Amino acid sequence: MSPVTRPVLGCVGQPRLLAGLDAADRLDRAGHLSVHGALPPYPPEGLVALAEDIGLGGRGGAGFPFARKLRAVMRSARGRDGRTAVVVNASEGEPSCLKDAALLLHVPHLVLDGALLAAAALGAEDVVVGVTREDVEQSLGAAVAERGPVGRRVRVVRLPERFVTGEGTALVKGLDGGPALPSGQKVRTAERGLGGLPTLLSNAETYAHLAVAARIGAQEYRTAGLPAEPGTTLLTVAGSTVVEVPLGTSLAYVLDLCGTVPGQGVLVGGYHGRWLAPAAAREAALSRRSLAAYDAVLGAGAVLPLPEDTCPAGEVARVTRWMAEESAGQCGPCVRGLPALADAVEQLVGGGGGAALEAVQARMRGVLGRGACAHPDGTSAFVASALAVFPDEFRDHALGSGCGRPVLGALPLPADENPERLVVDWTLCKGHGLCVDLLPDVVRLDADGYPAQGVMPVPGRLRPKALRAVRRCPALALRIQE
Structure with missing residues (x-):
């Protein structure tokens, strides 16, 4: 994911997490308090009860009940002098996900509110937010400065932008100064996390929901969504639009709102997710129960429709x-x-x-x-x-026939920073077409059978094929340009 990618925002119904962004691009501390009001204090058991009442599950992928995490950290802390830590996972290393970036770029105080609320209930001294984007790091840093002293150490740590950075043990290792790689061990962060302390680790969106529910109460929170799955959720649609929707909303309706259709199918849950055929995508609702019927999960909220014109x-x-x-x-x-x-x-x-x-x-x-x-x-x-x-x-x-369609990159991946280019010498090209046989993902032919473009970016993974195309061109009309 490019570090300058900023999502387009939208909502179905009344926004909660994205409230106030119709009038401002980013809510600073004053704007945040004007929209949401002051954050009420919660005793430890009261916060656990609130999380249970609203059925708050983690929004980073696994959907683990937040109340159970809170209780697990509390139990572990009793045997560790009561010391604990709170970690916000905002690494979002998958290029199809932008929801956490949207929160931290536009409403960072909502995430900090939830993390500090949990830290107060646990008596945690440290609140650490793991990020991978420079602009997110800057926005959070500004938000921390806007709040002034909060009685706890709040740190923002930037980690390598990789898919595996968001895995729990990898995140904790990176925040502790080590390599941000999975430990390979079945370690529960609630027992041993940041600095070896019992640690509450959850996704940025999860903490934002906690902050909203703490203000409006469980009863009001449940007025959106489904009885068994209350509240709203954030989706990243087509790798570019972040939309807040009540749980239970029709997937087809969300796609239509974002100006797209199911196409050839829809990938739900990101690159560890599942594909829905077009008919299933038109029938499915955005809820655990509905998606489970198609062996799918919402995961980190990525929704990727596949257009008709790509392979x-x-x-x-x-x-x-x-x-x-x-x-x-x-x-x-x-x-x-x-x-x-x-x-x-x-x-x-x-x-x-x-x-x-x-x-x-x-x-x-x-x-x-x-x-x-x-x-x-x-x-x-x-x-x-x-x-x-x-x-x-x-x-x-x-069987060798294929579909005849090019690969348009509808599933977003990070762009090569300095891609090589395949260049056509028009004074030599005779339209033999061998280049498109070797590089159908790069070369497209025009109506006359010649390359449609004279300069074409070559992804790093296709460099060997590009070199083969250069060597095999009968007219010697191709070259690789750095």
Whole structure:
């Protein structure tokens, strides 16, 4: 995700987390208090009861009940001199997610309110926010300065922008000054987290909901959403629009509000999520129960519709390769298994025949349940879901016919900072077309059979194919430009 990407904001119904942004781009401390009012104090058991009453679950992916986290930290603290810490996970290392960035760029005090409310209930001395974006770090730093002394140490720590940074043990290690990589151990941060202390670790949106509920009370909070799943949630739609919606809202309605449609299918939950076929996307509601019927979860709130004019198989291959490159590199399933899975998917998409599909299935089985963290399982599930929803696409590609559509990058990935370019010498080009056979993701032909563009960016992963295209051009009309 580019560090300058700023989401477009929207809402269904009356906003809560995004309240006040119709009149201001960012709520400073005074604007925040004007919109939301002062934050009332809560005793420890009162805060636990509030979280239970509103059914507050983590909004970072797993949806773990927040009240249970609070109780677990309280129990652990009794045997550790009562010392605890609070951590806000705002790393958001997936390029399809922008909701936490939206909160911290526009309403940072709401997140800080929730974290400080939890810290007061736990008696925690330290509140640490882990971020990966420079602009988010600056916005939070300004918010901390606007509040003045709060009786607790509030720190903002910038960590590497990687997919695995947001894993709990990786985040804590990074905040403690180590490498932001998963520990590979089943460590509960509620027992041993920041500095070895019992630590309450939750997502930025979760703390923002806590701050809203503390002000309006459980009864009012429940007036939005479903009886079993009250409140609102933030979604990142198509990698660019962050919209606040009541839980239970129709997925199709949200897509329409954001100016898009289900297209060929919708990926829900991000790159560790599941694909919904168009019919399922039109029927599904944004709730745990509704999505569970399609073996899907809302996860971190990413919703990615796939347009009709892009190649599903190519999009999946592109993301699978990126996921393999984003591994922690600490265990066999990540070091060898995920790159091998990405190779197998690319071979299938490139026309590897029936054996290619069997190879993909074998590579998926080879990583399941064997990783030091959930990354191999999540990546395998992403591929498996795509195979189930786009079976004809993958079969046609495996047999060599393909779909004939280019890969448009509808599933967002970080852009190469300095991509190489494939350059056509028009004085030499004879329109042989070998370049598009080797680089269908880069080269498109015009109506006369010549490259439609004279200069085309080449993603790093496709450099070997670009070099092959340069060597094989019969007219010697291609070159790579740094």
